[in-house]
Amino acid sequence: MSTHEYRLIATSKSPEDLVQHDRVDVSLYNDPALFEAELEKIFYRTWVWVAHESEVRNSGDFKTATIGRRPVIVVRDKKNNINVLENRCRHRGATVCEKHKGNATGFTCPYHSWSYGLDGKLRALPYPDGYEGILEKSELPLTSLRVESYAGMVFASYNDEIEPLEDFLGGARHWMDLFMKQGAGYPIKTQGEHKFSFKGNWKIQLENTTDGYHFPIVHKSFMSSVDEETSEMLSFMTDEQAVTHSLGNGHSVMVMVPEHVDLDHDDGTEQLQERFAHVTEELSKTMPADQVRRIVRSLHGAGFNLNLFPNIAMSMSFFRVLRPVSVTETEIRHVALGMDGGPEIANRERMRIHEHFQGPFGFGSPDDAEAWDRVQRGSYAGVDAPILVNRGLNREITAENGDKVSHATDEGGMRGAYDMWKRMMSQ
Ligand code: FES
Numbered sequence: 001m002s003t004h005e006y007r008l009i010a011t012s013k014s015p016e017d018l019v020q021h022d023r024v025d026v027s028l029y030n031d032p033a034l035f036e037a038e039l040e041k042i043f044y045r046t047w048v049w050v051a052h053e054s055e056v057r058n059s060g061d062f063k064t065a066t067i068g069r070r071p072v073i074v075v076r077d078k079k080n081n082i083n084v085l086e087n088r089c090r091h092r093g094a095t096v097c098e099k100h101k102g103n104a105t106g107f108t109c110p111y112h113s114w115s116y117g118l119d120g121k122l123r124a125l126p127y128p129d130g131y132e133g134i135l136e137k138s139e140l141p142l143t144s145l146r147v148e149s150y151a152g153m154v155f156a157s158y159n160d161e162i163e164p165l166e167d168f169l170g171g172a173r174h175w176m177d178l179f180m181k182q183g184a185g186y187p188i189k190t191q192g193e194h195k196f197s198f199k200g201n202w203k204i205q206l207e208n209t210t211d212g213y214h215f216p217i218v219h220k221s222f223m224s225s226v227d228e229e230t231s232e233m234l235s236f237m238t239d240e241q242a243v244t245h246s247l248g249n250g251h252s253v254m255v256m257v258p259e260h261v262d263l264d265h266d267d268g269t270e271q272l273q274e275r276f277a278h279v280t281e282e283l284s285k286t287m288p289a290d291q292v293r294r295i296v297r298s299l300h301g302a303g304f305n306l307n308l309f310p311n312i313a314m315s316m317s318f319f320r321v322l323r324p325v326s327v328t329e330t331e332i333r334h335v336a337l338g339m340d341g342g343p344e345i346a347n348r349e350r351m352r353i354h355e356h357f358q359g360p361f362g363f364g365s366p367d368d369a370e371a372w373d374r375v376q377r378g379s380y381a382g383v384d385a386p387i388l389v390n391r392g393l394n395r396e397i398t399a400e401n402g403d404k405v406s407h408a409t410d411e412g413g414m415r416g417a418y419d420m421w422k423r424m425m426s427q
């Protein structure tokens, strides 16, 4: 059977046929028709992360982003509201902004110079006589999306009927609050990002953030490149407290460093890492010992990876943002984080940690990307063999709050994400 014929058959399968609790059909990685359906039923229906508030701090600050394949602008207006506007001129459709980020007083389309305010209103157009009596400016603003934020994380949705963001996040909110504690008393800010693409489906990446099973294998070179204390800290494979929670609505969290789940909690027994001795020494000149400990213990970020369906992970010390480009291509941004107003030496150290794993010459992400490419290539063989996500089903428990909990090397996070996929694709 050719790949083409197979695709036609696969798309005639229902979401229930394609996703079972412990396995998914391989066409989820390579069927173009399913990809189109995912844009409509997932990316244009749910809450999609677009920015962190620190990226649009002041009036006029903006960044461009993409929801599914639709370009948008996230911008703070003069009334201090954050707007998410479609990046599409209401005349003949050109994008009105091509910069990744910046500050502006408005957006002027380069094609015929229609100009829009920070709230999206069409303010002016040249040579208006040709429109007299046939065009009402107030009827042609840039299209606005629904916008809500939680813990500084800004989400937008094309769906006017969607539940409030806080309900959608549900049990993930608790972990978002914990994640932000790595600011050690300072607000979190973004401090630059690495962008790359891999030749694979977006769900291969989605699976990876709470895939503890691959860590000691794929990241062997990373583990051999770090000091002993860091390597020990990340050796969670046999640590019973290293667990994954499936949180509902496709969200999940994987705890890798249990003692760093709540960074405000410090019983004083943890030795500060030797590799950070220069930071500890410098900070100790001006800060009390407990604040120094708080900052240094937070340098690696929170002790967990939180995966928010469908496009953002709050992963230890950084954000991982995914953008589905096509059925076989995904763009990833790894956004470094720091302490807003915090000591420079600590923020610099955080950048070095980020580069070491996530950077283009880092020891982590390039290895991940190779594995993801290979999953995509392999998906064209053995079309009847499912993708297995059953690891740990033998030891998964349901916690009192409803979370499904299993070991960090298990695949409960993926099962939760695919349950959500099935629910949304069945609508
Ligand atoms: S397309 Fe934007 S002004 Fe014509």
Ligand SMILES: [Fe+2]
Pocket (backbone or CB within 6 Å): 208, 214, 215, 218, 219, 364, 368
């Ligand atoms: Fe990885």
